[in-house]
Structure formats: structure tokens, C-alpha cells
Amino acid sequence: MDDYWRGRFRAMASPCEFFMEEEDETQAWRLLQTAADEAWRIEHKFSRYSDENVIHQINSNHGRAVKVDDEVAHLLDFAQQCWELSDxxxxxxxxxxxxxxxxxxxxxxxxxxxxxxxLPLIGWQHVNWSRPYFTLPEGMEIDFGGIGKEYAVDRVLLRLKQLTGGKLLLNFGGDINTNGRSGGDGAWSIGIENPDHPDSATALLKIRQGALATSGDARCYLLHGGKRYGHVLNPKTGWPVEHAPRSVTVAAPTCTEAGMLATFALLHGNNAESFLRGQEVKYWLRR
Known part of the structure; x- marks a missing residue:
């Protein structure tokens, strides 16, 4: 018999699951609603599909500066750091x-x-970012899709920890974070998706605390002329990264960090394994 409570909702085009060691079902439902509300808040604020948020304002401001709040500034700082670290x-x-x-x-x-x-519309080097003002040249766009879901996982877990001392695990479409577990031998069991059969697992992991994030082409790809094209694009060429792994899962203290490293690994193509070894993190890679 499971010793945890499980709830579900949908956000950011992904199934979102909430696992909690909680005997009070009323409290569990209340926390699930809090989790969903925070995820939906972040989705609305940072989605490129909305015409009522700051991303739309930045992308449609015709080269004029936009003043952003601290949360947006935090993600812009992180995006700049990612750009610098990834060359x-x-x-x-x-x-x-x-x-x-x-x-x-x-x-x-x-x-x-x-x-x-x-290609002329791509390049962080062309933007002007000086807190709290962000200026994007006309015709260019920003898109937080590569970091938004991982950020949401971390933010939701942080919000829930402010409301309960219970042990939790969040899984937003394979991006995971947990503050631990009391039952179940002190660990949660997590399956890593098989890129050849997306509804099955290729490995089963035990996670006691921290985050996991997976990046790969299991669900986002093209097949042309017998060649598989993954969805991770090289911004300098505009074409999919050559020889990228099919799937990379990384363990890190936060989901944002794990997601960044998993994506960086894909961007390294043939050198994904050596990159990850250099980061001294636990990882699971499939080609």
C-alpha cells in the first residue's frame, strides 16, 4: 500500500504530478491547489503564447527598453549566465x-x-540587459521555454515547503525535485523514460533528495531521409545539433541546474559524456 498521497494537474503542456506524505487529505488537496496555482502563475507570466505578459511586451516593443520585475530579472540573469557558460x-x-x-x-x-x-535575429550579444531595463532589437524574440519548466518545479517546491514540513516530490513532465521521503526506505523510485518507447522506463532510480531533469528527442523530433533530427538546435547554424545523445538525465541540487546541465550536454553532441564527467555530476545518458 502506498504511503503517500498523489495529485495531478496539467501545466506548461506537461502532466504534473504531486506526491506527498500527508495523512490529512483536506490539507493535501489544499497543497495541490497551491502547487497548481503557482505553476499556472509562472506559465502565464513567462509563456510565449500569451499576449498579456511581459514576454509579449518585450518581444513586441520595437526595440524600446522594458522595465522588468525582480523575478524576470532573475531569469534574464540566469539566461545570460547560460549563454556565457555555453559559449x-x-x-x-x-x-x-x-x-x-x-x-x-x-x-x-x-x-x-x-x-x-x-540567423540575424539570433544572438544574446545583440540584447541590452542592464537591470531593471531590458532592450531587445526589433525583430528578435526571447523564449524561456528552455528553462521555464525547471524553474517552475523549484519555485513550487519552495512555496510548498513554506506551508508544510511534510516530504514532497514534484514531477512536471519528467523534471523532478524532492525534499526527501520518510517512508519507502527513505527514497522515491523514479523511472527514466526510454527514448525508443516513451511510455516505458529504461532505468529505475532511487532519489532521496534533490532534483533530476531529462532532455532528449523522445517526443520532439523529425525523420527525414532516414535521419533523425532532434529538437535541440544550434543557435549559430539554425540546425539540430549533430550527434547529440537521444536522452540525458542529470541529478543536481535544483531542477534548474539539472535542466541546464542536461541541455548543455545535448549541445555538446559527440562530447556530451566528457562534458558531464567534467561537471562531476551523476548522469544517465542514452545514444
Whole structure:
């Protein structure tokens, strides 16, 4: 018999699960609602699909500066750090490439001219970021899709820990964070998705505390001419990273950090393993 309470909701185009060691069902439902509300708040605030948030304001402000709040500033600082640490390979201005790339499991790829036409609209080096003012050249866009879900996991867990001393685990579409477990031998059992069979696990992990994040092409890819194209794009060429692993899972203290390292590993292509070894983190990689 399970010694935890389980709840579900949906946010950021992902199934979100909430596991808690809680005997009071009324309290558990209250905490689940708090988790969902915080996830939905973050989704609304940072989604590129909304025309009522600060991201839309920045992307449509025709090169004029936008004053942002502390939360947005925090993510912009993190995005700049990611860009610097990755030598420009992790770039939140590269979202414009979705205009020509649709990783829906189909077979259609864009022509080289269409991709090349978008490259002048990519490059963090072109933005002007001086807290609290952010200026984006006209025609460029920012997109927090590469870090938003992991950030939401960390923020929701932090919010819940302010309300309860209970042990929790959050799983937002495979991005996970936990403050531990009392039962179940002190660990949660987590399956790593098999990229060849996305509804099955390729490995079972035990996590006692901290975060896991997975990046890969199990659900977002193209097949063209017998070649599989993963969804992680090189912002300097506009094309999918060559020889990237099928899946990378990284363990780290926070989900944001784990997600950053998993994505960085994919961006390293053939050198993903050596990059991860250099970070001295636990990881699980499948090619």
C-alpha cells in the first residue's frame, strides 16, 4: 500500500504530478491547489503564447527598453549566465527558429535559405540587459521555454515547503525535485523514460533528495531521409545539433541546474559524456 498521497494537474503542456506524505487529505488537496496555482502563475507570466505578459511586451516593443520585475530579472540573469557558460550555444533568442522547424514526428525539414534568413535575429550579444531595463532589437524574440519548466518545479517546491514540513516530490513532465521521503526506505523510485518507447522506463532510480531533469528527442523530433533530427538546435547554424545523445538525465541540487546541465550536454553532441564527467555530476545518458 502506498504511503503517500498523489495529485495531478496539467501545466506548461506537461502532466504534473504531486506526491506527498500527508495523512490529512483536506490539507493535501489544499497543497495541490497551491502547487497548481503557482505553476499556472509562472506559465502565464513567462509563456510565449500569451499576449498579456511581459514576454509579449518585450518581444513586441520595437526595440524600446522594458522595465522588468525582480523575478524576470532573475531569469534574464540566469539566461545570460547560460549563454556565457555555453559559449553562446544556449541562447534564449533562438526561439525564432520555431518559425521554420516543427518537431512533431513528421518528415518535413526547412530549406537552408529559410533557416539562414533567421540567423540575424539570433544572438544574446545583440540584447541590452542592464537591470531593471531590458532592450531587445526589433525583430528578435526571447523564449524561456528552455528553462521555464525547471524553474517552475523549484519555485513550487519552495512555496510548498513554506506551508508544510511534510516530504514532497514534484514531477512536471519528467523534471523532478524532492525534499526527501520518510517512508519507502527513505527514497522515491523514479523511472527514466526510454527514448525508443516513451511510455516505458529504461532505468529505475532511487532519489532521496534533490532534483533530476531529462532532455532528449523522445517526443520532439523529425525523420527525414532516414535521419533523425532532434529538437535541440544550434543557435549559430539554425540546425539540430549533430550527434547529440537521444536522452540525458542529470541529478543536481535544483531542477534548474539539472535542466541546464542536461541541455548543455545535448549541445555538446559527440562530447556530451566528457562534458558531464567534467561537471562531476551523476548522469544517465542514452545514444
Amino acid at each position: 553562446g550555444m544556449f541562447d534564449i533568442t533562438s526561439g525564432v527558429l520555431r518559425r521554420v522547424w516543427q518537431f512533431n514526428g513528421g518528415s518535413e525539414i526547412p530549406d537552408e535559405a529559410s533557416v539562414k534568413a533567421l
